[in-house]
Amino acid sequence: MTSTTLFPAVSRLLHWLMAVMILAMLFIGVGMVTSPDWYHWLLSVHRPLGAAILVLAALRLLNRQLNPPPPLPRDMPSPMKAMAHLSHVALYALMFAVPLAGWGALSAGGYPIVLYGAIHLPPILPQGAALYTALHMAHEILALLLFATFLAHLGAALAHALVFRDGVFESMASLKAAASRQAEPGAR
Amino acid sequence: MPAQTPDSARYGLGALRQTSWLNLGIVVAAVAGTAGAFAYAGGWIAPQRLSQGRIIDRFEQVNGQHPGFRRNHAKGLCFAGWFDGNGEGERLSKAAVFRAERTPVFGRFALAGGQPYQADMAATVRSMAVNFALADGEIWRTGMNNIPVFPVRDAAGFYDQLAASKPDPATGKPDPARMSAFLAAHTEAGRALALIKAQAPTAGFADASYNSLNAFRFVAASGASTPVRWSMVADEPPQAPQPASAGNADPNRLFDALETRVERGPVRWHLLVTVGQPGDPTADATVPWPANRERLDVGILTVKSVQDEAEGDCRDVNFDPLLLPDGIQPSDDPLLSVRSAAYSESFTRRAGEPKSPSAIQLSANAGGARP
Ligand code: HEM
Ligand code: HEM
Numbered sequence: 001m002t003s004t005t006l007f008p009a010v011s012r013l014l015h016w017l018m019a020v021m022i023l024a025m026l027f028i029g030v031g032m033v034t035s036p037d038w039y040h041w042l043l044s045v046h047r048p049l050g051a052a053i054l055v056l057a058a059l060r061l062l063n064r065q066l067n068p069p070p071p072l073p074r075d076m077p078s079p080m081k082a083m084a085h086l087s088h089v090a091l092y093a094l095m096f097a098v099p100l101a102g103w104g105a106l107s108a109g110g111y112p113i114v115l116y117g118a119i120h121l122p123p124i125l126p127q128g129a130a131l132y133t134a135l136h137m138a139h140e141i142l143a144l145l146l147f148a149t150f151l152a153h154l155g156a157a158l159a160h161a162l163v164f165r166d167g168v169f170e171s172m173a174s175l176k177a178a179a180s181r182q183a184e185p186g187a188r
Numbered sequence: 189m190p191a192q193t194p195d196s197a198r199y200g201l202g203a204l205r206q207t208s209w210l211n212l213g214i215v216v217a218a219v220a221g222t223a224g225a226f227a228y229a230g231g232w233i234a235p236q237r238l239s240q241g242r243i244i245d246r247f248e249q250v251n252g253q254h255p256g257f258r259r260n261h262a263k264g265l266c267f268a269g270w271f272d273g274n275g276e277g278e279r280l281s282k283a284a285v286f287r288a289e290r291t292p293v294f295g296r297f298a299l300a301g302g303q304p305y306q307a308d309m310a311a312t313v314r315s316m317a318v319n320f321a322l323a324d325g326e327i328w329r330t331g332m333n334n335i336p337v338f339p340v341r342d343a344a345g346f347y348d349q350l351a352a353s354k355p356d357p358a359t360g361k362p363d364p365a366r367m368s369a370f371l372a373a374h375t376e377a378g379r380a381l382a383l384i385k386a387q388a389p390t391a392g393f394a395d396a397s398y399n400s401l402n403a404f405r406f407v408a409a410s411g412a413s414t415p416v417r418w419s420m421v422a423d424e425p426p427q428a429p430q431p432a433s434a435g436n437a438d439p440n441r442l443f444d445a446l447e448t449r450v451e452r453g454p455v456r457w458h459l460l461v462t463v464g465q466p467g468d469p470t471a472d473a474t475v476p477w478p479a480n481r482e483r484l485d486v487g488i489l490t491v492k493s494v495q496d497e498a499e500g501d502c503r504d505v506n507f508d509p510l511l512l513p514d515g516i517q518p519s520d521d522p523l524l525s526v527r528s529a530a531y532s533e534s535f536t537r538r539a540g541e542p543k544s545p546s547a548i549q550l551s552a553n554a555g556g557a558r559p
Contacts, residue, residue: 030230032529034239036343037522039529040510077199109539110505112327118514120325129504133540147226155219162211164198 005070006174014060015172021053022095026147047106048115050099057095073166087153094146100124101142105135238343240529244537246347250354251302255541259534261315261331263306264298265443265548266500268558269454269492271320277461277486280414281406283515284322286486292321292559293489296502297393297446300333305547307439310389310429314442316398316420316457317507318489326513329506332398332420335384338473343526345374380474391427393446394455402509402527403470403519406461415464415519417477420457420489443548450494450555457489470519493555497546501558506535 032042106113107123109132161169231237247259277286300313317331352370356363371378390396398420406414463482469475497503510528518524
């Protein structure tokens with residue numbers, strides 16, 4: 001089996017933690033607006049979990065500067081590399097845009113933004129009905145885009161693991177505590 | 189472990205040829221399966237699910253399209269004032285609104301029904317919605333009706349009732365056959381409607397009392413949790429309604445009377461909290477609690493002024509019954525989550541629509557400047 005350098009352990013931790021959280025959020029989101037009996041309970045989880053994703057996304061971007069990801073395999077065709085790069089930019093952008101649109105919508109709608117008990121988020125926008133509806137729609141469209149990008153990402157990751165077998169999947173999926181720094185032949 | 193593929197070939201078509209059907213199947217199944225599960229969760233493959241969108245669609249089918257207006261309780265008037273807590277409520281709830289201090293409020297009086305230009309009638313359900321801006325920055329919103337119980341106990345009941353009470357275009361009245369089919373399917377509604385009918389309406393908005401109908405839970409500083417229902421009980425002695433035929437054809441007579449009353453001076457209500465006992469039904473808004481339950485007077489609501497919807501603070505607000513401060517929690521009443529979902533959908537639709545003038549237009553800000 002070929003292997004590239006692993007992602008740093010912190011990066012892998014953040015990646016899998018957020019993968020679970022974001023996927024859960026997408027399901028919670030579409031589930032709550034179609035299941036009125038569960039709406040309140042799901043929305044009560046949705047707000048704090050979404051806020052946590054926003055915080056983690058910021059930490060993750062910072063971590064990416066401090067601990068850069070390993071390079072993609074040298075022989076990967078450049079259109080494929082460009083696609084990978086683009087999808088990663090999209091995922092990062094949406095990790096920020098989706099929760100910000102949700103927070104902004106509730107701000108514009110004049111809602112109290114309850115995280116838990118008496119703990120609230122402050123409004124980030126002035127109150128405005130039309131703005132509320134626009135941001136609500138943006139939140140929905142961006143969330144669906146996030147899901148579509150996630151599906152492409154999932155498909156690509158599994159293709160790396162099962163079709164290309166180039167070690168890219170393992171570089172994120174490894175359970176090894178430390179990132180091994182020596183690249184094997186063919187990885188670069 | 190698969191054999192090492194030559195570098196140049198592992199991304200080409202050759203790679204596909206070298207991949208087992210099993211591996212290809214895993215990739216395709218994982219992506220398709222995730223997409224399918226998502227579509228299921230989002231109701232795309234079960235479109236008959238009673239979603240908040242379908243509930244609001246039904247309001248629009250029954251009442252017609254009235255862009256910019258609430259899909260229910262469409263005809264209304266804003267008010268502003270304050271709530272003076274007397275400290276008694278602190279025994280049951282730690283919410284700041286129950287301290288012995290003043291909380292600013294605004295709210296909305298309305299008639300039930302999705303027709304923004306319906307003529308006022310004494311028999312139509314009247315409502316009061318209130319936004320409390322608590323001293324600690326929290327918000328409490330509540331919507332209350334002037335009936336003793338709610339006609340249905342769950343989303344399906346509400347949905348069926350909406351369809352059954354749609355006036356038949358031929359007679360202008362609900363189709364009796366559909367109504368009796370509804371009552372047969374939802375036996376709780378027959379009992380509840382009898383209780384509702386037995387309580388004669390008062391003359392107007394100012395002498396009416398408004399009930400939460402749904403149960404909630406008050407949580408005290410000690411952590412003790414108590415089932416409650418609450419009511420805004422009019423200070424004004426209740427009067428009998430004027431017969432509609434008594435030379436008063438004003439389609440807005442109830443709202444106009446309220447405006448006149450507020451111009452004379454502030455109108456007051458006592459917030460009475462009914463304290464539930466073990467065994468009192470909290471998950472069924474069609475069933476009243478025993479009449480001998482303690483009713484704790486926790487403070488006085490003063491309505492100082494009224495404004496039409498374009499002027500006031502109430503129009504672009506969702507009086508979602510589950511916007512609760514710390515110290516008030518939802519009960520297990522299934523209507524609460526359904527209301528929250530439906531109000532959100534109604535609010536999201538109307539907030540983005542162009543606004544038409546409300547049926548109630550005030551010449552001036554009745555009752556003086558907003559407090
Ligand atoms: C990564 C984070 C998030 C994801 C993936 C996400 C996803 C979703 C999805 C898929 C929906 C359903 C859209 C629809 O079909 O109408 C939704 C609705 C919603 N989300 Fe989020 N969301 C996130 C963060 C947030 C945050 C941080 C907030 C607020 C603080 C928020 C507030 C809402 C609200 C208010 C709704 C609409 C509820 C309604 O229409 O009644 N979301 N979200
Ligand atoms: C599942 C049952 C119910 C449904 C689907 C429903 C639906 C609605 C909708 C769509 C609105 C308009 C919301 C907006 O656009 O802001 C509304 C308003 C209102 N509802 Fe309900 N409702 C239900 C049960 C109740 C109950 C049990 C009460 C008990 C008191 C109630 C009291 C009110 C009041 C007071 C308003 C007016 C709020 C205002 O003036 O803005 N509703 N309802």
